[in-house]
Amino acid sequence: MPETLVETRGLVVDYAARRSLWGPANDATRVLRGVDLHIDTGEIVGIVGESGSGKSTLGRALLGLVPATEGEVLYAGHPLDAQPEGALSLRRQMQMIFQDPMSSLNPRHTIRTILTRPMLLHRVATSQAAADATVAAVLDRVGLPLAVLARYPHELSGGQRQRVGIARAVMLRPRFVLADEIVSGQDVSTQARVLVLLRELCAEIGMSLAFISHDLSVIRALCNRVYVLNGGVVVEEGPCETVFAAPQHAYTRALIDAIPLPVVGTGWLAA
Numbered sequence: 185m186p187e188t189l190v191e192t193r194g195l196v197v198d199y200a201a202r203r204s205l206w207g208p209a210n211d212a213t214r215v216l217r218g219v220d221l222h223i224d225t226g227e228i229v230g231i232v233g234e235s236g237s238g239k240s241t242l243g244r245a246l247l248g249l250v251p252a253t254e255g256e257v258l259y260a261g262h263p264l265d266a267q268p269e270g271a272l273s274l275r276r277q278m279q280m281i282f283q284d285p286m287s288s289l290n291p292r293h294t295i296r297t298i299l300t301r302p303m304l305l306h307r308v309a310t311s312q313a314a315a316d317a318t319v320a321a322v323l324d325r326v327g328l329p330l331a332v333l334a335r336y337p338h339e340l341s342g343g344q345r346q347r348v349g350i351a352r353a354v355m356l357r358p359r360f361v362l363a364d365e366i367v368s369g370q371d372v373s374t375q376a377r378v379l380v381l382l383r384e385l386c387a388e389i390g391m392s393l394a395f396i397s398h399d400l401s402v403i404r405a406l407c408n409r410v411y412v413l414n415g416g417v418v419v420e421e422g423p424c425e426t427v428f429a430a431p432q433h434a435y436t437r438a439l440i441d442a443i444p445l446p447v448v449g450t451g452w453l454a455a
């Protein structure tokens with residue numbers, strides 16, 4: 185029986201409610217309207233929907249970066265703000281990967297400092313030498329040369345920075361990672377390499393991944409299960425094979441019909 189790692193129950197997010205003394209103005213200001221979602225240990229779950237459907241809000245709420253107006257977010261069976269192991273441990277266990285993490289990589293620090301500091305802070309490594317050794321192994325794993333360690337973020341390409349971001353997330357041995365639109369705008373072969381890397385890392389570390397994308401073909405290539413979000417409501421959920429073979433909701437069918445071309449290498453449109 186798979187163990188649920190991250191879960192939302194009746195999650196409502198209303199940004200207006202945080203600013204107004206009078207609470208939610210009306211239903212129209214609710215960005216998420218009662219979302220029930222669960223992600224099991226080791227599972228790769230896609231969250232798909234058109235622009236403005238609430239995907240990023242849901243992702244940020246899963247990490248506790250956006251407060252629930254109603255409902256709750258549970259991690260390992262406990263509310264996010266009441267974790268038995270404490271907030272610092274939660275920050276290590278829940279990581280985020282960015283499309284181009286330029287804004288999240290400190291421009292004044294070398295890649296070596298950027299990668300080793302969090303390991304020392306979170307005591308994943310107990311000495312600089314141990315942190316350096318792990319960094320070398322993980323850089324190799326994500327396909328970056330050791331030479332990047334002496335460079336600053338602006339001295340890398342966008343693709344290299346993304347791999348640094350992936351390395352930074354996985355070297356903390358997280359249990360849950362959120363990736364929000366990380367392959368959008370990349371060419372198909374770069375996309376495929378990043379998706380293969382993520383899938384392998386999930387299996388190696390046993391981490392769960394929430395993968396947000398507006399692109400159903402990418403979700404299909406990577407994820408075990410998918411949630412389809414429309415107007416802040418989950419209109420369809422299920423294993424990818426089922427949802428893609430027999431979509432139940434008209435909105436899902438419209439998204440599938442809008443897929444322009446098959447993703448090379450996944451073979452899913454070949455039949």
Ligand SMILES: Nc1ncnc2c1ncn2[C@@H]1O[C@H](COP(=O)(O)OP(=O)(O)OP(=O)(O)O)[C@@H](O)[C@H]1O
Nearest residue numbers: 199200215233234235236237238239240241242398
């Ligand atoms: N911090 C915020 N304050 C107020 N409204 C917000 C905030 N963040 C997002 N919104 C609004 O919430 C709605 C959903 O936005 P969100 O970014 O979650 O959607 P999305 O599906 O991720 O869209 P996209 O694919 O374009 O990134 C939008 O109408 C957006 O304007």
